[in-house]
Amino acid sequence: MSENHQLLDMVLAAKEDNSAADQLLYQYMPFIKSEANKFLHKIPPSGQDDGISVAMCAFHEAVLAYDQGKGAFLPFAATSIKHRMIDFSRREKRHAGNLSLDTEGEDERPLLETLDGGHDNISEHGERCAAKAEISEFSKTLSEYGLTLSDVADNCPKQDRTFKACQAALDAARRNPQLFDALISTKKLPIARLCEYSDVERKTLERHRRYLMAIMLAYTNGFEIIRNHLNQVYLVKRRSR
Amino acid sequence: MKYLVMEVHPGWAVLLGADGRFIKAVNLNYSVGDTVYDILPMRDFRTRRQLIKRALIRLFVLICAVALVLLLRFMLFTTTSAVLLDLDGEVLIKLNRLDYVIGLEAHDSEGGLLINGVGSFGARVGDISAQLIERALQLGYLDEDDKAELEIYSDDKAHRNKIIGELYEQLGERFGESVELEIEDGDELENIF
Numbered sequence: 420m421s422e423n424h425q426l427l428d429m430v431l432a433a434k435e436d437n438s439a440a441d442q443l444l445y446q447y448m449p450f451i452k453s454e455a456n457k458f459l460h461k462i463p464p465s466g467q468d469d470g471i472s473v474a475m476c477a478f479h480e481a482v483l484a485y486d487q488g489k490g491a492f493l494p495f496a497a498t499s500i501k502h503r504m505i506d507f508s509r510r511e512k513r514h515a516g517n518l519s520l521d522t523e524g525e526d527e528r529p530l531l532e533t534l535d536g537g538h539d540n541i542s543e544h545g546e547r548c549a550a551k552a553e554i555s556e557f558s559k560t561l562s563e564y565g566l567t568l569s570d571v572a573d574n575c576p577k578q579d580r581t582f583k584a585c586q587a588a589l590d591a592a593r594r595n596p597q598l599f600d601a602l603i604s605t606k607k608l609p610i611a612r613l614c615e616y617s618d619v620e621r622k623t624l625e626r627h628r629r630y631l632m633a634i635m636l637a638y639t640n641g642f643e644i645i646r647n648h649l650n651q652v653y654l655v656k657r658r659s660r
Numbered sequence: 661m662k663y664l665v666m667e668v669h670p671g672w673a674v675l676l677g678a679d680g681r682f683i684k685a686v687n688l689n690y691s692v693g694d695t696v697y698d699i700l701p702m703r704d705f706r707t708r709r710q711l712i713k714r715a716l717i718r719l720f721v722l723i724c725a726v727a728l729v730l731l732l733r734f735m736l737f738t739t740t741s742a743v744l745l746d747l748d749g750e751v752l753i754k755l756n757r758l759d760y761v762i763g764l765e766a767h768d769s770e771g772g773l774l775i776n777g778v779g780s781f782g783a784r785v786g787d788i789s790a791q792l793i794e795r796a797l798q799l800g801y802l803d804e805d806d807k808a809e810l811e812i813y814s815d816d817k818a819h820r821n822k823i824i825g826e827l828y829e830q831l832g833e834r835f836g837e838s839v840e841l842e843i844e845d846g847d848e849l850e851n852i853f
Contacts, residue, residue: 437669444670469688473700475671476686480703507700550693554666568667568674572682577704586680634680648664648695649680 430492433482437569440482451478454497458504477503553644560636564606566629574629584619585627589634591617599639608632665694672702741814747796749774761788786830808839811846820845
């Protein structure tokens with residue numbers, strides 16, 4: 420009984436705190452693997468199987484969706500994993516004819532390592548390291564504004580209409596660089612001026628304030644890689660206009 | 661769509677799409693800084709809960725709006741009392757629950773001429789009655805010997821008496837001795853319609 424209470428406390432803490440969620444997930448890895456293996460019908464090599472990743476994510480989804488009215492947590496999580504694994508199996512069946520790059524070849528090396536992708540692996544590694552460093556810096560900058568990447572993802576508009584409205588506000592910010600200065604100097608989103616320049620409803624901007632702040636910060640100096648990543652679609656859109 | 665891996669957790673990762681969307685997805689062995697294409701987005705239960713909450717709020721607002729419309733209709737546009745004026749032309753003044761005039765109805769051709777061009781909606785019953793009496797005097801329907809007869813109809817007797825009192829006071833003050841007034845307690849409303 421006390422174990423159930425302890426688990427409940429951990430789940431409730433994990434709902435609010437990502438590190439508590441990660442800890443809970445590590446603690447229940449054997450449970451997650453056993454639930455996943457009911458569908459995978461094989462023992463996956465540790466840490467390499469997409470199926471296990473899907474089951475881990477399903478466990479996290481169960482943590483977020485759980486409330487006490489839904490009964491005991493573990494059966495609830497098992498159902499969540501089951502549904503996710505069924506969806507994943509269906510998806511995998513669609514790619515059944517394809518060979519995974521993780522499959523081991525004749526020399527027991529993954530196919531990915533034996534193929535020549537025409538890329539310069541060393542420069543790719545360098546780019547990845549640079550991206551990692553820049554993202555770490557971006558994450559630090561966000562924390563100075565009281566934001567986390569997870570919060571920003573939760574605050575990102577889901578509906579197309581709202582997303583377009585936010586993009587219109589961000590376009591207005593790009594045309595008026597003084598808005599970036601205002602954001603940096605006050606550490607607050609200049610909502611009134613964004614409304615004025617973009618004709619987007621104040622309510623919409625307030626609702627997605629954290630997302631807008633994050634993207635505006637990405638457009639300030641120092642985040643070249645993130646900005647280039649975002650500009651790919653932005654430039655295509657501008658050219659097509 | 662191209663995604664940049666921004667943050668990784670054991671089960672999930674935060675990705676930034678090239679379109680500018682941040683998205684949580686299954687962490688298929690990603691590392692921060694990777695560029696990925698084929699992703700498995702996380703199911704957003706909080707959004708589903710928010711959608712349900714928003715739908716419930718919308719339903720509540722809709723119910724309130726309908727209730728407000730019905731209440732306004734009941735308070736403003738439903739006839740709950742009436743005054744029948746006989747000024748050698750019969751006119752029925754319909755009143756709402758707040759005793760404001762919501763319509764005039766002529767019961768004969770002279771009554772039709774009396775109400776022609778009289779704007780009544782939202783006026784007080786005393787003002788409209790006085791206006792119609794003045795028009796009747798101008799048009800010659802009422803002479804000095806004639807009486808202006810008024811009958812009050814309502815389902816509530818106390819309310820009928822209240823209107824009688826108010827009309828005697830207002831019309832008496834306005835016309836004094838020049839017009840003889842006879843204001844009677846009519847009957848329940850259904851007897852006039």
